[in-house]
Amino acid sequence: TQTVSQSDAHVTVFEGDSVELRCNYSYGGSIYLSWYIQHHGRGLQFLLKYYSGNPVVQGVNGFEAEFSKSDSSFHLRKASVHWSDSAVYFCAVEGTNAYKVIFGKGTHLHVLP
Amino acid sequence: GGIITQTPKFLIGQEGQKLTLKCQQNFNHDTMYWYRQDSGKGLRLIYYSITENDLQKGDLSEGYDASREKKSSFSLTVTSAQKNEMAVFLCASSGDRGISNERLFFGHGTKLSVL
Numbered sequence: 001t002q003t004v005s006q007s008d009a010h011v012t013v014f015e016g017d018s019v020e021l022r023c024n025y026s027y028g029g030s031i032y033l034s035w036y037i038q039h040h041g042r043g044l045q046f047l048l049k050y051y052s053g054n055p056v057v058q059g060v061n062g063f064e065a066e067f068s069k070s071d072s073s074f075h076l077r078k079a080s081v082h083w084s085d086s087a088v089y090f091c092a093v094e095g096t097n098a099y100k101v102i103f104g105k106g107t108h109l110h111v112l113p
Numbered sequence: 114g115g116i117i118t119q120t121p122k123f124l125i126g127q128e129g130q131k132l133t134l135k136c137q138q139n140f141n142h143d144t145m146y147w148y149r150q151d152s153g154k155g156l157r158l159i160y161y162s163i164t165e166n167d168l169q170k171g172d173l174s175e176g177y178d179a180s181r182e183k184k185s186s187f188s189l190t191v192t193s194a195q196k197n198e199m200a201v202f203l204c205a206s207s208g209d210r211g212i213s214n215e216r217l218f219f220g221h222g223t224k225l226s227v228l
Contacts, residue, residue, distance in 0.1 A: 009153070034216060043203070044156075046216040090155065092217075099144050099163050099210065100171065101217060105155035 002027050004093050004104035012110040015083050021076040021107045023065075023091030033074040034092045035065055038106070044090065050074060061085070086111045115140035117220035119204050124225045128196040134189045134223045136204030145187040146205040146217065149173055156203065162187055191225070198227040 003026040013019050025033065035047040048059025055067040065076045074091060088108050094101040117138045126132045138145065143164050148156040148171075158171030160179035168179050178190040187204060201224050205217040 006155075032210065036217075036219075043219040043221045044205075044217070045219070049216060094210065096211070099161060099169070100158065101146065101161075101207075102158065102172075103148070103156040105153065 002093055002095070002100070002102045004091050004102055006089075006091055006104035006107050008107050009105070010108045010110065012112065013081055014112050016080050018079050019077065019081050019085075019109065021089050021091075021109065023074045023076065023104060024072050025074065025091070025093045026072060027093055027095065030096045032094050032096060033065075033067060034094075034101075035059065035063070035074075035076050036090045036092060036103075037087045038090065039087045047076070047089075081109075081111050083111045083113055085109060115142075115218070117204055117206060117218055119202075119220035119223050121223060122221070124223055126191075126194040126225065126227050128194060128227060130194045130227075132191040132194055132225070134191075134202050134204075134225075136187045136189070136220060137185055138187075138204075138206040138218070139185065140206055140208065140218060141184070142206035142208045142218075143184070144207050144210070145181065146207075147171075147177075147179060147187065147189045148203045148205065150201040150203055150222070159189065159202075194225075194227040196227055198225065200225055 005024045033050040036044040050067040088106045091104045146161045147159040157173045162181040201222045204220040
């Protein structure tokens with residue numbers, strides 16, 4: 001069974017702070033992992049994807065995520081957030097030999113001025 | 114670039130009614146998806162399709178039918194709308210998943226309200 005767990009429904013930080021959004025997964029096989037962002041009233045947009053190799057993946061707008069097989073995790077990080085980073089962030093997992101893409105429940109990031 | 118168009122943007126139905134949502138993509142992607150988004154529950158996969166005329170059930174397929182008669186389109190039918198149901202339905206497509214930066218492209222959604 002594929003599952004994705006995002007333990008924090010809401011995270012609140014101040015502009016300029018660093019942030020880590022947590023994602024843990026359960027999947028019996030090799031996988032791809034992704035993060036997507038959804039601004040209020042908009043569709044989901046791709047941030048980054050772990051495909052293979054270097055476990056630290058760089059994405060757009062200063063985001064990065066680190067894959068850990070031992071922890072079954074793919075946490076998203078940003079060193080210094082901007083108010084425009086306020087959005088809902090979704091982690092997703094899929095098998096490398098499958099087409100089914102499963103999403104977590106999302107983490108709503110609130111960036112205060 | 115391409116685009117995914119979902120129609121209608123807003124759909125109001127009556128309890129028990131059969132309702133159809135449509136999705137078109139011009140990426141020439143093989144794989145298409147339907148997700149349901151409810152507040153606090155994230156995205157749940159209803160149906161996906163690997164190619165024209167293929168249908169695969171997701172985790173939330175009960176109460177829904179889907180159709181992929183053309184590569185560019187993927188429709189979803191709510192077989193019997195539930196009273197007070199409110200959700201956003203998102204369509205997505207993707208190309209070759211084995212490419213490092215290949216990802217899902219999403220439409221803007223159809224917002225369903227059932228009276």
